[in-house]
Amino acid sequence: MSDFLNFSLEGKVALVTGASYGIGYAIASAYAKSGAKVVFCDIKQEFVDKGLASYKADGIDAKGYVCDVTNEAMVQDMVKKIEAEVGVVDILVNNAGIIKRIPMCDMSADEFRQVIDVDLNAPFIVSKAVIPSMIKKGHGKIINICSMMSELGRETVSAYAAAKGGLKMLTRNICSEYGANNIQCNGIGPGYIATPQTAPLREKQADGSKHPFDQFICGRTPAGRWLQAEELTGPAVFLASDASNAVNGHILYVDGGILAYIGKQP
Numbered sequence: 001m002s003d004f005l006n007f008s009l010e011g012k013v014a015l016v017t018g019a020s021y022g023i024g025y026a027i028a029s030a031y032a033k034s035g036a037k038v039v040f041c042d043i044k045q046e047f048v049d050k051g052l053a054s055y056k057a058d059g060i061d062a063k064g065y066v067c068d069v070t071n072e073a074m075v076q077d078m079v080k081k082i083e084a085e086v087g088v089v090d091i092l093v094n095n096a097g098i099i100k101r102i103p104m105c106d107m108s109a110d111e112f113r114q115v116i117d118v119d120l121n122a123p124f125i126v127s128k129a130v131i132p133s134m135i136k137k138g139h140g141k142i143i144n145i146c147s148m149m150s151e152l153g154r155e156t157v158s159a160y161a162a163a164k165g166g167l168k169m170l171t172r173n174i175c176s177e178y179g180a181n182n183i184q185c186n187g188i189g190p191g192y193i194a195t196p197q198t199a200p201l202r203e204k205q206a207d208g209s210k211h212p213f214d215q216f217i218c219g220r221t222p223a224g225r226w227l228q229a230e231e232l233t234g235p236a237v238f239l240a241s242d243a244s245n246a247v248n249g250h251i252l253y254v255d256g257g258i259l260a261y262i263g264k265q266p
């Protein structure tokens, strides 16, 4: 098949960070179904075990590692182990992320740093660990999970928006620096996805009515609903496959139309 139409990930090794559940799990599962050997990490053993059980129940033979992606020594060690036990990483998805919803003037500098550390410094650390072998192998795909907050601001998410905006520019810089090595680095900017990270924003009120934020998001999304993690998988497979070899430094927003929309008129 011509590379231009090749969406298969057959024979590829894909590392997805923070993929025991949520968006990372959905993307890693789609990669496995497209033929890749899936490797994931999470910060705690109990989540790795839970993730392994879920992949097994879905018929996926994944390999899980305990790794704090903010810790450079742990990341370097994990990547060495993956190369020895599974193979060189062909596809990296920087998915692990945290959010702290605190008004900026109430947020401590330490809390701000924690978010930057996981959401921005870690993608730098993990990318840096896999790029040398990708260069030797002659190709590589890096996909950074960005956000609406790579483009927009909102009350209470200063650190997250700073990190995800920075991640957009890290994406463009990896593209600029390693495009000549046949490495493509792109981002996916999910809209509002129903996962544990956003569960507090969807909690029902005491009287059984919808959370005001839930109503706000449905009103701001032309699709009129929250998205499912599985809806990110087609774009994620595309960006990991040879079909996207000419796409580099791009952020693909998968947002049900939020960024195109001024909001529901009164």
Ligand code: NAP
Binding pocket: 017, 018, 019, 020, 021, 022, 023, 024, 041, 042, 043, 044, 047, 067, 068, 069, 070, 094, 095, 096, 097, 098, 118, 145, 146, 147, 148, 189, 190, 191, 192, 193, 194, 195, 196, 197, 198
């Ligand atoms: P999630 O449900 O909270 O999952 C995030 C995963 O990252 C968890 O497995 C978490 O592990 C792991 N993680 C956190 N810190 C880590 C660290 N230092 N080292 C290794 N793993 C770590 O989040 P999600 O909603 O699936 O989001 C995944 C990514 O998409 C994040 O980057 C998020 O910012 C982004 N995103 C989400 C949405 C959305 O609406 N949900 C929208 C746009 C972008 P533990 O649970 O063990 O901490």
Ligand code: GCO
Binding pocket: 099, 101, 146, 147, 148, 149, 154, 157, 160, 189, 190, 191, 192, 197, 198
């Ligand atoms: C928030 C949300 C967002 C989403 C997502 C939007 O508090 O505004 O949690 O940040 O998780 O990143 O794309």
